[in-house]
Amino acid sequence: MLETAKASYVLCDRETRSRLPEDLPCQAVEAVERAEEVFEDVKVGDEDLVNVMFTSGSTGKPKGVMLRHRSVSSLFVSIRELLSRADGPILCTTNVVFDSFIGESLFPLAMGKTVVLTDEEEMMLPWKLASVITESGAEIFQVTPARLQMCLGNEAFCKAAASLKLVMLGGEVLTPQLLEKLHAATDAVSVNMYGPTEATVYMTMIDVKPGDHITIGRPLYNQRIYVLDEKLRPVMPTGCGELYMAGECLARGYISRPDLTEQAFLPDPFFPGGRMYKSGDIGRLRLDGSYDFMGRRDSQVKLNGQRVELDEITGAILSSGYARQAATVAVRKEDGSMELCSFYQLPGGKKTAGKGWLQRCERYFLSIWYLPEFSRFRNCR
Numbered sequence: 001m002l003e004t005a006k007a008s009y010v011l012c013d014r015e016t017r018s019r020l021p022e023d024l025p026c027q028a029v030e031a032v033e034r035a036e037e038v039f040e041d042v043k044v045g046d047e048d049l050v051n052v053m054f055t056s057g058s059t060g061k062p063k064g065v066m067l068r069h070r071s072v073s074s075l076f077v078s079i080r081e082l083l084s085r086a087d088g089p090i091l092c093t094t095n096v097v098f099d100s101f102i103g104e105s106l107f108p109l110a111m112g113k114t115v116v117l118t119d120e121e122e123m124m125l126p127w128k129l130a131s132v133i134t135e136s137g138a139e140i141f142q143v144t145p146a147r148l149q150m151c152l153g154n155e156a157f158c159k160a161a162a163s164l165k166l167v168m169l170g171g172e173v174l175t176p177q178l179l180e181k182l183h184a185a186t187d188a189v190s191v192n193m194y195g196p197t198e199a200t201v202y203m204t205m206i207d208v209k210p211g212d213h214i215t216i217g218r219p220l221y222n223q224r225i226y227v228l229d230e231k232l233r234p235v236m237p238t239g240c241g242e243l244y245m246a247g248e249c250l251a252r253g254y255i256s257r258p259d260l261t262e263q264a265f266l267p268d269p270f271f272p273g274g275r276m277y278k279s280g281d282i283g284r285l286r287l288d289g290s291y292d293f294m295g296r297r298d299s300q301v302k303l304n305g306q307r308v309e310l311d312e313i314t315g316a317i318l319s320s321g322y323a324r325q326a327a328t329v330a331v332r333k334e335d336g337s338m339e340l341c342s343f344y345q346l347p348g349g350k351k352t353a354g355k356g357w358l359q360r361c362e363r364y365f366l367s368i369w370y371l372p373e374f375s376r377f378r379n380c381r
Contacts, residue, residue, distance in 0.1 A: 074248035086165035088139030126154035
């Protein structure tokens with residue numbers, strides 16, 4: 001990522017410094033005693049970058065999405081109205097490397113709200129998160145369906161969740177079963193949100209409640225969605241097509257990858273001088289003006305808020321040299337959550353490839369986010 005972004009300076013801790021190239025200018029945060037008292041006034045334009053957000057690739061080769069000030073400011077208009085629906089603090093449980101971190105940190109701070117920061121254990125352990133909610137009086141919680149599923153399996157969290165006023169759900173498909181389970185624990189307003197990083201975090205949102213047909217909602221302020229066929233022609237309402245996104249929300253493109261930018265960000269044929277983003281998502285426009293998410297046109301799925309390319313995982317298994325054939329699928333479990341299953345055939349009729357080969361394959365070819373894990377008990381073991 002440093003090479004792709006052409007970073008000229010890195011701020012890190014001492015432990016990380018030892019793992020970085022010696023010729024890369026770095027500053028350990030422990031060595032900074034105090035900040036300068038006087039800062040130069042820096043002028044920032046609408047097209048200047050807020051940050052470069054790297055999307056997580058299955059094989060650990062992410063793309064750097066360049067988010068503009070114009071795009072983030074446009075999103076703030078919609079998120080400001082949403083966050084105003086609850087007066088209390090907002091939980092910040094998203095790692096800073098994810099785009100949705102902006103919505104639960106910078107935006108509420110700009111509104112004068114209290115942001116309750118959580119450490120890694122509190123982010124991952126429902127009973128510790130329950131204590132944070134109770135002690136801080138937090139009323140707003142942004143969460144992926146997969147993490148919410150885990151949290152609602154804990155009695156302490158369900159008890160604490162009763163005080164929540166607003167739950168923002170995004171990053172994955174929200175199932176009716178999970179929504180019912182959530183509303184059994186809290187009367188909070190539930191908002192289903194959808195959008196790729198390339199469209200600056202969120203593109204649509206809608207209030208949802210048990211019994212509703214769950215859609216991804218309508219486009220936010222200054223944003224547009226087209227449902228197009230393979231020839232970029234509009235599909236009639238209720239018909240399925242690929243979702244293309246347009247408006248102020250679009251990122252500038254992928255840093256240092258003009259080839260990928262050209263493939264994904266196309267001229268907008270319906271808005272002279274505009275651009276649209278080819279999302280790869282399949283959806284349809286409903287008669288009420290909201291949109292249904294129908295899946296992907298390729299082998300990409302979202303798991304725990306992360307983008308996963310099924311073909312890349314299959315490729316990692318084949319690249320190990322131990323498997324002759326392989327396939328990977330996403331399976332929806334009874335509780336509505338999703339898991340990945342890989343199948344492989346060994347060469348020459350072998351029944352086993354030897355102890356540890358699959359683990360070696362995973363470690364060398366896959367990102368850490370996709371290494372298999374066992375179910376966790378209360379003590380996280």
